[in-house]
Amino acid sequence: MGARKAVASGNPDHNHVSTSYVERQNLTMRMSMRRFTRLTNGHSKKLENHEHAVAIHYMYYNFGRIHQSLRVTPAMEAGISDHVWSIEEVIALLRK
Secondary structure, eight states: OOOOOOOOOOOOOGGGOOHHHHHHHHHHHHHHOGGGSTTOSOOOSSHHHHHHHHHHHHHIIIIIOOOTTTSSOHHHHTTSOSSOOOHHHHHHHHTO
C-alpha cells in the first residue's frame, strides 16, 4: 500500500509571505537535528530513515514542545490539540 501524500492548497495573502519564515524553520531544524549539520557522522544512510527523523522532529516541535512566545505548543495554538503530547502518545500513533 502506498503512502498518502498531503496536498497543501489555498490562497495566501502575499503581503504575509516571506522567505524569512522558511529560513527560520530551516535553521531551527538544523540546530535541533545533528544530521543536518556539516561534517557529521550522524547522517542518514537511507532516505527512509531521514524522512522518519524529520517527521519525529516536526511532531515534537508542533505537539510536544511548549514555545516560549506562544506559551503553548503550535498545535494547541492552532486548535488541533488540547494538551502537550507525551512520547507515549506519539509512539501509540505508530502502533495504529
